[in-house]
Amino acid sequence: MSADRALSELPGVGPQLAGRLAGLGLVRESDLLFHLPLRFEDRTRLTPLNQVRPGTGVQVEGRIVHRDIRYGRTRMLVATLADDTGQISLRLFRFYPSQLKLFSEGQRLRCFGEVRLSPGGLEMAHPQCQSLKDGESPPLPDSLTPVYPTTQGLGQARLAGMIAATLSRLKSGQLDLVELLPEDHPAIGLRDALTVIHSPPPGEDLEALTEGHHPAVQRLALEELLAHHLALARVNRARAQQRAPALSDPHGKVAQLLAALPFRPTGAQLRVIEEIRADLSREMPMRRLLQGDVGSGKTVVAAAALVTATAAGHQAAIVAPTEILAEQHFRTLSEYLAPLGIEPVWLAGKVQGRARTEALERLAGDAAVAIGTHALFQKAVAFRELALVIVDEQHRFGVHQRLALADKGRKGTHQPHQLVMTATPIPRTLAMTAYAGLDVSVIDELPPGRKPVTTVAASQQRRGEVIERLVRALREKRQAYWVCPLIEESEVLEAEAAETRSQELARQLTEFRVGLIHGRMKPADKQAVMAAFSAGEIHLLVATTVIEVGVDVPNASLMIIENAERLGLSQLHQLRGRVGRGSDQAACVLLYKPPLGETARARLEVMRETTDGFVIAEKDLQLRGPGEVLGTRQTGALRFRIADLTRDEALLDRVEQLADRVDGQQARQLIERWIGPAEQFVDVG
Structure with missing residues (x-):
């Protein structure tokens, strides 16, 4: 068996890749195994084209019988894939010369994607496709395909390949991952839990896996909660030994x-x-x-x-x-x-x-x-x-x-x-x-005189009405924010979106001064814009979420948030908090792009119903999707990778029982595995 290696020591992992992995919290081989899938795709079977249904992710095989390049606001590649039972459209909004060849007429393809109903019939947008030679039929996988949280510059295939290779080393005994719970604990074994999570067989309960109720996920959550319990106990023991100067205020x-x-x-x-x-x-x-x-x-x-x-x-x-x-x-x-x-x-x-x-x-x-x-x-x-x-x-x-x-x-x-x-x-x-x-x-008390911010949700189709409301507010000598949140996981694209929106609004609102602020601006330029906005020289500030905290302009009484359905409750609440800081009645407009998913609709409804941050925080935990539960994102400062304190509250009694049975060496190993070097926790508090 080999020890748990640093990812930077693995073949093919250079400084750039190691940096991107570290950005996901992945530093050692074992970290890969505790990086859980967002969801799973069933590529274990092929679906005849006459059996595909809208809203489902399926794998199909066929031949390209027609290809067309259409021109509108952008170029679009549309191809028709057919098998013996029917046909489906494949649509690419951005494409490269290599894809033109891949989708040429007569080409056999195996494609995976989500099916949707368009005016022209069933289609897949940007499917993942593999070229097949005539007579060739590569074997299908025998387990479901995991899809992982990743980051810009780190492709899904590369990350999934690294995780699969590490899992293979674990199963073959080449990687030493010690079982750290007491031998008679009733939970599933660590190696079995990781195998089920990363390579679930067909027929496995995917809903339980993605929502975190599956015994395999609960096994990992139990161990992580135990590690945090032990680390906090260590903190408290250390604190009892520490000293600080006693500070008094003798002169009032x-x-x-x-x-x-x-x-x-x-x-x-x-x-x-x-x-x-x-x-x-x-x-x-x-x-x-x-x-x-x-x-x-x-x-x-x-x-x-x-x-x-x-x-x-x-x-x-x-x-x-x-x-x-x-x-x-x-x-x-x-x-x-x-x-x-x-x-x-x-x-x-x-x-x-x-x-x-x-x-x-x-x-x-x-x-x-x-x-x-x-x-x-x-x-x-x-x-x-x-x-x-x-x-x-x-x-x-x-x-x-x-x-x-x-x-x-x-x-x-x-x-x-x-x-x-x-x-x-x-x-x-x-x-x-x-x-x-x-x-x-x-x-838990707001200063007197503060009025709750009135919040409304409006479809993008009502943008004209929103701009009319904006103009009325500006003519009443109020100021306003127009927020363009993250469109993709790219600060560059976010900045471009904000720049485009500020130019459009400046053309429409010629009687007012429109300012722009985003994360890629130089600090001095950002400060100059904020100073001008605070002084009332800028009437409308177009911004990215860089204004989420720290901006206090009492005269700003209108907040418009584009693509509000993309943001979590906590971030929406933080942004809304930039208005309503004066004595005037303030309003927040949540612009969304229909159709809304169930979770997004529930988020916007909560924002309309309450301005109480604690109520919103509770709702945020209830509404987080399975991707956020199994991924690395958590609300606020809670740094659990897998455990969810609301979902896993029933495990806490077992955690306390197990903590009494873990020796010092096991405690150190658990903290190292789940949290990092134990020395950090002596002083963090």
């Missing part, structure tokens, strides 16, 4: 801060400020998660924590994942802290030259508060006495990044307090399980 600086605000904090804000004050007064490091819905006022709470640290003679830092969000914090916190004579230091990637040198000197000297992006993690940054680290939108940072900033406050056995904040509510049913290593605070 926090009270001065709150009294100088132009508004009265809510009861929820005051409650959470007190919870954090109590944590900071102790010598055990604070590890607290602050959840607050969009617009609930987390920044005021963060300001109070910063002031507590500085009042005790120490330094504090707040870090955000994007320059837009970090600069928003810098502007707001500078206003809040000015009456106390505190001038924050700003540090981001764009701060260079003399300004950067001065910032670094201040942080090493008498500066009290630092605000910035991941630039604060860099080795050149040294603090005099860092005692509090606040991380906003914490799920957007990697483990190593968060640790790098905390390391800057270590002095001997002492380390800084940590507060992590998120505007992506974690469902109440999951918070204590998913964040058992953290204390949780919730701001």
Whole structure:
């Protein structure tokens, strides 16, 4: 048997491919086996063309009897495939010279695709086709074909081939994947579970596999939940041994801060400020998660924590994942802290030259508060006495990044307090399980005067009405957002879509100034656009989802989201939160392209019914499709690869029982397999 190798050591895996695999969380051979399929295709049989039905994925075989290239907005290749029983159209909206040859008249093909009903009859759009010689009939697979979550630049065939090769090595005994659950556990064995998942025989319960209820998936979920349970227990043991400086506010600086605000904090804000004050007064490091819905006022709470640290003679830092969000914090916190004579230091990637040198000197000297992006993690940054680290939108940072900033406050056995904040509510049913290593605070009250955003869903066919509504809002001196979310898994295509839309709207809305912002713009250009929008110089901002967090323009009262059916509930809620931040009634229009699938329809309905982020988070978990359950995407900060805390709640009692029977070596191996090096979990919290 061979040990579990790094994927970069395998033949044919160069640095570029290894990087793409790592982007999917695939670093070692065993990671491939725990990368579960989104769905399965049945290529074990051929379906006669007179038996194919719309809405089904089938494999057919026949001969091309006609081919045509049609011209419209784009070139289109349409071919007719026929067998002895009937015929079907094959349609390609984009095609290459090699495909012209593949679909030439007389060519025999084996094709797999989803059948749909078009005005001209049954057709397949962009089927996967294999050329066949006359008299040739390659053998059909004896198991169902898995389809995996992948990424740009990594083809399905390449990834599936690597997983199949690794599974073959496991089954033949060449790959050593140790069974880590106690011998008498009632679950299916690890090797058998992985074989069924990646190579299910015909007749297997595909619904149970894709929805995660199959014993094979439950076997993996049980082991993953056990690994997280053991890792969190390790965190808690380590925390009990750690020390931090006790921070007090002897001169009432926090009270001065709150009294100088132009508004009265809510009861929820005051409650959470007190919870954090109590944590900071102790010598055990604070590890607290602050959840607050969009617009609930987390920044005021963060300001109070910063002031507590500085009042005790120490330094504090707040870090955000994007320059837009970090600069928003810098502007707001500078206003809040000015009456106390505190001038924050700003540090981001764009701060260079003399300004950067001065910032670094201040942080090493008498500066009290630092605000910035991941630039604060860099080795050149040294603090005099860092005692509090606040991380906003914490799920957007990697483990190593968060640790790098905390390391800057270590002095001997002492380390800084940590507060992590998120505007992506974690469902109440999951918070204590998913964040058992953290204390949780919730701001569950919006500031007075805020009106719930009115939300409507509208078909793309009503775009004209939506633009009329937009014009009315702009003429009333309001501002608006027009969001073009991800069309494909490509930042380039997303940027192009936003640029095209901004040009179209600028031609239609000649009396207004239309701005554009997307992820591929230079940071300085993005900041200039946002500054112009904040100042009211730009009336309509066309944007990608780069504005999801950190944009606060009270005069913006209309949000239009294109292709809203493509987005999850959490992201839709975050985007909607950019409006309704002033006293005017705000509205959000969800533009969708019909027909809507069942899940997309349910999402849009939830958005129309409620603006409560916690209700939305609960619904998000209920509505996630099987691809998201078996794939790598999870809601908010929950980093489970396979387990789903709602679906698998019944496993938690077994997890606790198994944890008592696992020895130290097994615990280390489980954590390494499912989460990574165990050392990371001593300090993450």
